[in-house]
Amino acid sequence: MIYCKQSTDLIQTLKTQCKSVKQIYQIHAQIITRGLLSLHPSSASRLLTAVLHTFNSLLSAPHRHHPVSPHYPLSVFNLITNPSTFCWNTIIRSHTLLSVPETAFFIFTEMRRRCVPTDAHTFPFVLKACAQLNEVKLTRTIQSESLKLGFISDVFVCNNLVHVYCNCGQIDDAYKVFDESPERDVVSYNVILDGFIKAGEIEHARKVFDEMPVRVRDAATWGTMLAGYAQTKRYDECLDLYDQMLVLGVPRDNVSLVSVLSACARMGKLEKGKQVHDCIEHSGIRIDSFLCTALVDFYAKCGCIETARGVFEASSDKNLFTWNAMLVGLAMHGYGELLLGYFSEMVKTRVKPDGVTFLGVLVGCSHAGLVNEARRLFGEMGSVYGVSKELKHYGCMADLLARAGLIKEAVDMIESMPMLGDVFVWGGLLGGCRLHGNVEVAEKAAEHIMEISPEDGGVYSTMADIYANAKRWDDLTKIRRLRDSRRVKKNAGxxxxxxxxxxxxxxxxxxxxxxxxxxxxxxxxxxxxxxxxxxxxx
Known part of the structure; x- marks a missing residue:
């Protein structure tokens, strides 16, 4: 409980001691019960403005746990006599922080109606509301208003305009604002880089990056480009850029390292990834849940499953993605029993599984031939864990049952699905039919695959193998002729x-x-x- 003996202590207390919204409520209660709102209007306004300002500071914190009503800041604001521009800006920002953009925009409209002068801070707050609303027309209106009032050249206004246009998918408008901006800082470049990458225009992003002064680039700039290359599967360029980063001595952050490890995993660059891991350990970089996930995924994909387990076990910061990376890695390597043990531990630690979790579990059971365990977990997905079954889960089960020779059970499951089967579902059944020589069901599965994906060359090869093993030479000739007549080619391995x-x-x-x-x-x-x-x- 915070208590102030003198009214003059209240503002200082708000600035230095308030660590939660609950404490703001306590000070607000003292203001009311001690009659401080009946003081001189300017003194009361300063107190209430301090309450609002501290309220916003706490809302901006990375982790806030106290539920907040959007009505509270507005009720405080309505008590202020002749609120200043700072007060109006503060209340607009409160509603963007509380994700109530409609109210924020309404307050801005009321501010303009009352002819309260705006300043360079007003428009960034309003533009954040536009971003939350995803409204291009409103954004253009605010852009016109800021131009009319002479704030369009302000770097904060420009940066927020670029962000809103990128957020709304209007990358051309975003670049136009960026290009015409008379002043740019590192945020300006980072925002447009992120916009181009999210729009899938990696070449434009690299052009902006190359034109950006090297001294202006920060860790976020490099991390954005590295993430862009990793997300667009241009792994060579990702690693080349990382090497350039090392030469220039740029400090590495977790975002950069996660992207580089992802590229190493996809390309099988074991030694390169080990160097990154060594760099992390020697630099004292904290391995958070995202970096731990990237390391586990990297080592698992490169065949070092025991090292992946070591990284996983050593981490005290595991989230759902970290557990999923470990489970999928174990599934890839065929450690079915061990995977089920990890899954049980995951559930005990109250980490709620998702669809990816069960995909890894079912694949692991399939590789290890754990049919009964897979049946049980598949049946518990919705009833026990609240996870909806998707086509990929049915595909895993079809593959598992068919591999185990339970062809009829697999067919019954597919026919009872609440959705139509896709290539992977029928493909799993077809693979099991080839393994066990069930020509009749294989023909049915192949027919569905050809209907869904007629350009899939693999189904023709699989049916050719099945007919050859059954010594049905006429059917083998027919399937090959059918493939040739449709001009289907199997992709080279x-x-x-x-x-x-x-x-x-x-x-x-x-x-x-x-x-x-x-x-x-x-x-x-x-x-x-x-x-x-x-x-x-x-």
Whole structure:
């Protein structure tokens, strides 16, 4: 309980001691019960303005736990006699922080109706309300108003305009505001970079990045570009940019490192990822839940499942994504029993599973042949854990049951689904039919796949194998003719191999180049290369 002996202590107390909204309520109660609102209007206004300002500061904090009514700040504001521009700005901001943008915009309209002068802080707050409303027309109106009143050249106004247009998907309008802005800071560049990346225009983002003065770039700038390359699957460029970052001595943050680890995982760059991990440990960077997730995912995808477990077990900051990365990693490596143990531990720690969790669990059960466990968990998804079954979950179950030879059970499940099966559902059934030689059901599954995805070449190859194994040569000839008549081609398989820290890629039918001769000989058991610990078949 906060108590102030003298009224002059109240404002200072608000600024220095208030750590929660509840404490603001306590001070507000003291203002009322001690009759301070009957003081000189200017003194009462200063007290109430301080209440509002502190209220906003607490709402802006990263973690707030106390539920707040949007009516409270407005009730305080209505008590202020002749509120100043600062008061109006503060109450507008309160409603953006409370995610009540309609009220924020209404208050701004009332402010203009009363001819209260605006300042450079008014428009950024109003533009945040426009961003929450996702209203392009309102944004253009505010842009015109700020131009008329002479605030369009203010860097904060411009930055918020760029952000709103990016948020509304109007990247051309955003860039126009950015390009015409007379003053730019690091936020200006970061906002437009993020806008281009979210719009999928990575080339435009790189152009802005290259034009940006090196001295202006901060960790967020580099992190945004690295994340953009990782999200658009341009992993080579992501790693090249990271190397450039190292040369320039730019401090790395968690966002940058997560993106680089993601690129390493996708490309199988084990040594590069290990270097990143070493850098994290030697730099004293805190491994938060996101960085832990990236490390677990990286090591699992690169085949180092025990190292992934070590990182996971050492972390005290695990969230749902971290658990999912561990479960999916164990599923990939066929550790079904261990995966179920981790799942039980996850539930005990009160982490609520989601669809990805069950996808990993079902895949792990499928690889380990744990049919009964998969049946039980699949049945409990909705009733016990409140997770809706999606097509991908049905696909896993179809694959698991069919692999186990339970073809009829798989067919019954597919036919009872509340939605139509997709390629993965019928494909899982088809794979099981090939394994167990069930030609009749395989033909039914193949028919569905051809109807859904006629360009899928894999189904023709699978049916050709099934007919060949059953010695049904006429049907084998028919399926091949059908494939040729539809001009369907199966995509060539791609292989990656890492030798001496260098990743090489080739597909079936490639001509051998001089640098790939050794790879070819090694794969065919002819070469003399001795595999080293850093070499990987990916």
């Amino acid at each position: 791609c292989s990656l191999i890492q030798l001496d820290g260098v990743t090489h890629e080739f597909v079936a039918g490639d001509d051998l180049h001089p640098q790939s001769d050794e790879i070819y000989l090694v794969l065919n058991g002819i070469g003399q290369h001795q595999f080293q610990p850093q070499d990987q078949l990916i």
